[in-house]
Amino acid sequence: MEVGNGEEEKRLPLESRPGVVFVGSPNVGKRTLLSRLLSIDISDEPNSLSGVNRQGWTIDTKYYSADLCVWTAHLDEDFSIATLRAAQQLAALVLVFDMNNASTFNALKNWVPGVDLSEFDILLCVGNKVDLLPGHPAHVEYRRRLQRQRESADPEPVDFGIAETDGTRLLAEDDPSFHITTSYVDWCSQHNIEFLEACASNADFDKCLSVEGDVQGVDRILGALSAHMWPGMVLKTGERIINPTLSEAETTDEDSDFEVDYERLSAGSEDQWTGFSSSEAPIHENGASSTECSSSTEKKVEEAATIEEPALLSNGSNGWENLEQLMNEMGSLRESLRLMPDFRRREEAAKLAMKMAAMFDHEDADSDG
Template identity: 55%
Template sequence: MSEETKSSDFTSLETRPGILFIGSSNVGKRTLLSRLLSIDLEDAFDSSNQVFSHGWSINTKYYTADVSLWIAHLHEGFSIGSLPIYNKLAALVMVFDLSDLSSFVALKDWVDGNDISKFEILLCIGNKVDRIPGHPVHAEYRRQLRKIGESGSFDDLNVEPDEFGISEIEGSSLLGDEEEPSREIKRSCIEWCTDHGIEFIEACASNVDFDKCEYHLS
């Protein structure tokens, strides 16, 4: 199956060091990149066999760099070796939905069938942590919202004063009806990542404030 690539300046992006975001459909790859780039990528690509690219200029007090970002859906037969920028890829960011076990299994199966040792940076993001019942971030998030509510600053958040956070029963747990404690879910992911030299983090790309609570607890 041929890959279709979208880019405003494909030739220029091909020459830059590349960062590949990969994962099953609907795990939040575009939402993560939308936050990273501060632009709306929600409708960037819809077909499961498309590869979307975008330029990114990194500016820190230590260095500046122009890189290319690439987003690809995992699907049967997908191979990073078929990408035209394969030799320029320096970082691999794998994304899965913490509330959907199949998206994690798909990543593990894909890694088993591909050589990821070429990447200098390996990162795995467990997204949608807000959908995990009993996760400690829920309590921290509600605590922060109560604190804000007491100060009368709810205008800064997209929540109602009587809604203290995302419901812990919203969505499903990673193991479906068998609600494994969140610590066991995290332990399993960390063990797999450690075995493959991958850094693991949890995220809530769709809710910045919830994500900040996750960061403070990590």
């Protein structure tokens, strides 16, 4: 990891900055999303004949700040990521479509096969204009939000059209919007793209969007971009991280330390660790794509599940060693899980919880016997 003095570095030109590209058909709300994300007004006029816009942006979190270049491009037959002058600098791809216009989603489906998605660390697919989608559950929450705001300012009751059946009928699986959204999610899952809904034109409605408690909308886009380690990021301590990856020496030392821990925890026996080797441990360099991290974690969990039952569930001192090994696995997985979507983190956490519960249940049964 190369570190420099942030005050001495000059800001790079837009083409040399790490980048984010928003791609979608015309009139799907890319410009409005970008205006909300950057908290600025963006002109409707493209700054190039190709319809491609670029905008400088300094992303600022409580841990770091980084200068980025955000690109927006209309999706048509002539557009290709390779045509962008900063194609090699792009780290995030944000696909945008109109939830009320299926043809805009189909355009993305037809365009994606010609793109090497592995080149991007962040992959998002945004279904915009959810406020125009009839029967969406967020309409109920939005009306409740408006009602609470009105009641706090004026105690006189106001009817916002909230029916008693709202909140049950709209969430039913026989609702057409439910099946439409499911098809979007399924396609995104096949390509390891995170799907989310947004309402760029209405900030209040956008804040009413959630899936199983997970935030959606512009806040989720900002969260995904903020979690990335951007080249040239300046830490709050003033240090500039020029290249946020592990050096060869750092990688070698870390691998060596892991091998020592592995030897100690496995008590010198390789028989009980069927199909598992230290080279497959989920230690990855910063900057690896979320897709690679997810795949590595799934492989690790599947291989850990092949551990022979007697080795994990034995009593006495071996039981404590097995517990320590399990905790070590959980710690090793934590960094990979951080880069996963929320639903995938819950799945992997549930697998580890079941594994631990099975170990304790077996030990309790042996002690009772």
